[in-house]
Amino acid sequence: MAALSKHWKKIALVVVFVISLFVPVFVQNDYFLGIIILGYVWAIATYGLNILLGYTGQLSLGHAGFFGIGAYTVGVLTVNYEFPFWPSLLLAAIASSVLGFLIGIFALRTRNEYFAIFTLGVGFVIYLVIERWEGLTGGALGLIGVPYPEGIGPIQFDGPESIYYLILGFLILTIYIAWSIANSLVGRSFMAIRNSEELAAATGINVGRAKQLAFAISTGIAGLAGGLYATYIGFLGPAIVNVPTTFEILLYLLVGGMGSLSGPLVGAFLVTTLFQFLQQFEAYRLVILGPIVVILIIFFPKGLAGLWAALETRIKAMRGKGEMSGDAGASEEPAKEEAK
Amino acid sequence: MELFLQQLVNAIALGSVYSLAALGLTLVFGVLRIPNLAHGALYMIGAYVTYFALTSYGIPYIVAIGISAAVLALIGVIVERLVFHPLRNAPHTHHLIAAVGVLFFLQSGAQVLWGSEFREMPSPFTGIVNVFGLNIGQQRLVVIFASILVMVALYLFLKKTVPGQTIEAIEQDRTGASLVGIDANRVSMMTFAISAALAAIAASLVAPINLVFPTMGEALNLKVFAIIILGGLGSIPGAIVGGFALALAEVFSSTYISNAFSEAIGFLFLLVVLAVRPTGLFSKGA
Amino acid sequence: MLLKTENLGITFGGLKAVNEVDFEVERGTVAAIIGPNGAGKSTFFNLMSGFHKPTTGTVTLDGENLTNLPAHKTVRSGMARTFQTTNLFMEDTVLDNLIVGHRVRTKSNFFDAIFRTPRLRREEKESRERAMEALEFAGVDRLANRTVGSISQEAQKRVSIALALATDPKILLLDEPAAGVNNEETEGLATLIRKLVEHDYTVCLVEHKMSMVMGLADKIMVLHHGEKIAEGAPKEVASNEAVIEAYLGAGEEEDA
Numbered sequence: 001m002a003a004l005s006k007h008w009k010k011i012a013l014v015v016v017f018v019i020s021l022f023v024p025v026f027v028q029n030d031y032f033l034g035i036i037i038l039g040y041v042w043a044i045a046t047y048g049l050n051i052l053l054g055y056t057g058q059l060s061l062g063h064a065g066f067f068g069i070g071a072y073t074v075g076v077l078t079v080n081y082e083f084p085f086w087p088s089l090l091l092a093a094i095a096s097s098v099l100g101f102l103i104g105i106f107a108l109r110t111r112n113e114y115f116a117i118f119t120l121g122v123g124f125v126i127y128l129v130i131e132r133w134e135g136l137t138g139g140a141l142g143l144i145g146v147p148y149p150e151g152i153g154p155i156q157f158d159g160p161e162s163i164y165y166l167i168l169g170f171l172i173l174t175i176y177i178a179w180s181i182a183n184s185l186v187g188r189s190f191m192a193i194r195n196s197e198e199l200a201a202a203t204g205i206n207v208g209r210a211k212q213l214a215f216a217i218s219t220g221i222a223g224l225a226g227g228l229y230a231t232y233i234g235f236l237g238p239a240i241v242n243v244p245t246t247f248e249i250l251l252y253l254l255v256g257g258m259g260s261l262s263g264p265l266v267g268a269f270l271v272t273t274l275f276q277f278l279q280q281f282e283a284y285r286l287v288i289l290g291p292i293v294v295i296l297i298i299f300f301p302k303g304l305a306g307l308w309a310a311l312e313t314r315i316k317a318m319r320g321k322g323e324m325s326g327d328a329g330a331s332e333e334p335a336k337e338e339a340k
Numbered sequence: 341m342e343l344f345l346q347q348l349v350n351a352i353a354l355g356s357v358y359s360l361a362a363l364g365l366t367l368v369f370g371v372l373r374i375p376n377l378a379h380g381a382l383y384m385i386g387a388y389v390t391y392f393a394l395t396s397y398g399i400p401y402i403v404a405i406g407i408s409a410a411v412l413a414l415i416g417v418i419v420e421r422l423v424f425h426p427l428r429n430a431p432h433t434h435h436l437i438a439a440v441g442v443l444f445f446l447q448s449g450a451q452v453l454w455g456s457e458f459r460e461m462p463s464p465f466t467g468i469v470n471v472f473g474l475n476i477g478q479q480r481l482v483v484i485f486a487s488i489l490v491m492v493a494l495y496l497f498l499k500k501t502v503p504g505q506t507i508e509a510i511e512q513d514r515t516g517a518s519l520v521g522i523d524a525n526r527v528s529m530m531t532f533a534i535s536a537a538l539a540a541i542a543a544s545l546v547a548p549i550n551l552v553f554p555t556m557g558e559a560l561n562l563k564v565f566a567i568i569i570l571g572g573l574g575s576i577p578g579a580i581v582g583g584f585a586l587a588l589a590e591v592f593s594s595t596y597i598s599n600a601f602s603e604a605i606g607f608l609f610l611l612v613v614l615a616v617r618p619t620g621l622f623s624k625g626a
Numbered sequence: 627m628l629l630k631t632e633n634l635g636i637t638f639g640g641l642k643a644v645n646e647v648d649f650e651v652e653r654g655t656v657a658a659i660i661g662p663n664g665a666g667k668s669t670f671f672n673l674m675s676g677f678h679k680p681t682t683g684t685v686t687l688d689g690e691n692l693t694n695l696p697a698h699k700t701v702r703s704g705m706a707r708t709f710q711t712t713n714l715f716m717e718d719t720v721l722d723n724l725i726v727g728h729r730v731r732t733k734s735n736f737f738d739a740i741f742r743t744p745r746l747r748r749e750e751k752e753s754r755e756r757a758m759e760a761l762e763f764a765g766v767d768r769l770a771n772r773t774v775g776s777i778s779q780e781a782q783k784r785v786s787i788a789l790a791l792a793t794d795p796k797i798l799l800l801d802e803p804a805a806g807v808n809n810e811e812t813e814g815l816a817t818l819i820r821k822l823v824e825h826d827y828t829v830c831l832v833e834h835k836m837s838m839v840m841g842l843a844d845k846i847m848v849l850h851h852g853e854k855i856a857e858g859a860p861k862e863v864a865s866n867e868a869v870i871e872a873y874l875g876a877g878e879e880e881d882a
């Protein structure tokens with residue numbers, strides 16, 4: 001049965017992929033397409049947070065700061081220095097990742113709530129620097145006119161459709177990175193740390209170094225998302241770097257499911273698009289989302305992904321009873337043997 | 341020199357507000373191990389309650405502050421029961437995330453209900469007093485004296501009354517306290533009530549000087565965290581000392597260095613301290 | 627000597643939790659550490675395995691100086707340990723808990739993961755196989771796909787030992803491997819420990835269950851208030867005046 005569900009998962013994946021390819025064909029309205037593009041951008045940022053929080057169990061409240069480092073690296077380089085986009089994007093990811101790595105040296109000396117608050121401070125200081133360094137970042141007025149990427153060969157990035165495919169490509173890349181980490185010994189080390197730092201150390205994992213790596217990957221992905229955001233929106237203001245943005249990304253992850261592969265995409269996409277389409281509720285967005293966060297964390301800390309998994313096991317159990325009672329009986333046997 | 345003294349008074353007034361707000365936060369952390377990221381939002385709601393008591397119902401300022409403290413105490417208890425109590429055995433990340441949820445709710449709730457405009461809170465203490473040749477706004481003096489009063493009251497409550505002592509007992513020794521048969525639920529609710537009330541008082545005192553608006557708690561939220569980490573999470577003297585220290589640093593760096601720097605200084609200091617001592621300045625086990 | 631400590635000690639804010647202890651374990655034997663509650667046994671383990679930094683003394687394993695090494699490096703050098711309270715991850719399967727145990731012997735990194743290199747594949751397979759072997763050795767391989775939370779206390783204890791085994795250790799430090807299981811199961815765990823020694827592992831255990839210790843240990847060290855008060859063969863220790871006094875003084879809290 002496990003094989004069957006794996007099979008279905010593959011089919012579902014292909015279907016989702018094909019749909020995502022045709023989105024610009026169905027969605028002719030640039031405004032709606034833009035909402036979807038932004039959903040993807042936030043999903044990428046959320047994947048970054050998931051690697052640190054979901055896999056490794058470390059809550060960083062400075063994620064938006066690193067998103068901002070990426071966004072402003074692209075913004076400053078392309079606008080102020082007329083640098084081409086592509087190397088700027090690369091630098092954005094590298095800069096935020098290296099900065100994350102360096103800050104991680106200190107940040108990760110702290111643990112638990114101290115780490116959360118340390119990173120909160122880091123995020124806020126990054127925000128202040130960006131807001132106040134007017135010569136470089138344009139201060140509160142921001143940067144205007146971040147260009148679309150230069151074309152590569154025959155491909156031109158000149159409108160929402162081409163940008164859509166660009167960002168879809170990076171989203172898929174990010175998902176691939178997340179998947180390959182989760183399905184490797186590196187990811188197993190991260191998860192061991194999440195489960196118990198003590199036990200992880202006792203199995204020979206270099207906890208400090210693994211956390212540092214997770215932090216650098218996480219901030220690097222945040223920077224990538226920031227860079228993509230900059231080119232798509234074309235305008236950067238400091239608000240996007242501030243602490244509430246971190247909270248929003250956290251919310252996406254929580255709704256989708258911490259530690260799951262699909263969670264960041266589902267959460268970010270669902271929350272951002274749902275509320276964009278329900279424009280009249282825009283003001284109530286956080287009034288509604290706040291209690292949802294609380295309810296989720298109390299009752300469904302694994303988010304939609306966790307709910308889905310629970311549903312799946314229940315369906316499996318029901319099928320097991322109905323069709324293959326013999327099979328189910330056999331699988332219970334070890335339990336009995338062990339109980340005695 | 342006059343500028344210096346003037347600013348010193350300002351710093352003390354600001355420091356008393358910071359200390360009050362930080363005290364509430366550190367109590368909740370010390371007793372319940374909850375880093376309540378929604379503290380700044382409770383602070384903001386406290387200011388609004390006082391504001392409406394004053395403007396819509398014409399209640400005298402001091403009484404309005406009392407009402408606000410009571411209302412926020414109730415809200416504190418509700419938040420504890422509905423949000424943090426169910427999470428008491430959950431990992432610490434869950435507390436933080438739940439607190440973010442509460443923060444979202446309160447802050448945007450205020451925005452929806454009352455709009456995002458800046459409101460001026462009228463206070464009866466508008467005069468200027470001349471002390472030793474310094475012109476000091478009455479409201480600043482009110483802030484300082486009221487804060488000291490509240491801190492003394494809190495101290496007496498914690499040291500001299502039975503319910504207060506149970507809070508201290510848990511703060512000092514969790515397992516020991518539960519062995520003595522202290523009702524953890526009651527202590528938990530009481531701590532949240534006091535914490536929120538302190539935030540409300542702090543906000544109501546400072547609001548006539550600053551303004552009332554839905555995001556007024558945002559910067560403060562971060563600052564009080566900086567304060568209590570520096571002072572040692574859960575340490576009451578640490579919160580008071582930290583509150584005044586941050587205020588002094590902010591006021592004087594803005595006077596003599598720059599405004600932007602003064603906003604960042606608390607956090608820079610926080611980051612440096614934590615980088616060197618990962619569990620804070622005055623913590624026991626580093 | 628496989629394991630050797632000299633003057634090993636630590637002070638917690640004035641309290642000498644372990645006070646200058648000399649201790650040796652010979653290769654292929656079982657050494658036991660006993661003592662009343664709070665004697666410093668777990669702390670002694672923590673010192674040897676790098677979880678605490680000693681204030682005095684040295685730790686040597688197989689000729690290699692491990693003093694002041696962080697925990698993960700002591701594991702790499704061949705020191706594996708279990709904890710007094712099981713802290714396996716309850717929601718994962720037994721096998722998933724175990725696979726990471728072999729991580730310390732593997733080299734694949736982030737880039738191996740991204741590019742799915744042959745090294746990653748080989749090491750994944752190796753880790754999985756090593757995990758299954760360890761489970762088999764500990765007699766719990768048939769529980770491999772069960773979640774840890776759903777198996778018995780005794781099985782969890784065995785899984786903990788298997789996890790330690792998966793790191794390919796020279797010595798296993800077992801902190802109360804039989805706490806909270808019944809007599810029959812205790813016997814089973816004793817058999818497992820004997821099997822470890824037969825397969826050339828060396829074992830050092832902390833245990834309150836005297837019957838188990840007496841039947842297993844080649845030598846016993848007794849700690850009391852952080853000090854070594856006796857050491858020797860089980861019979862010698864059992865009749866040692868100081869030991870009897872320490873246990874009586876502690877109010878006979880120990881299990882049979």
Ligand SMILES: Nc1ncnc2c1ncn2[C@@H]1O[C@H](COP(=O)(O)OP(=O)(O)OP(=O)(O)O)[C@@H](O)[C@H]1O
Nearest residue numbers: 638641643661662663664665666667668669670710
């Ligand atoms: N990290 C620590 N900080 C301060 N004191 C500690 C620490 N770890 C242990 N102690 C103290 O050291 C002493 C020895 O504790 P330890 O856990 O080693 O005892 P034990 O012999 O393992 O006891 P038990 O049989 O109950 O497991 C105790 O007084 C304990 O309170």
Ligand SMILES: [Mg+2]
Nearest residue numbers: 667668669710
């Ligand atoms: Mg012990």
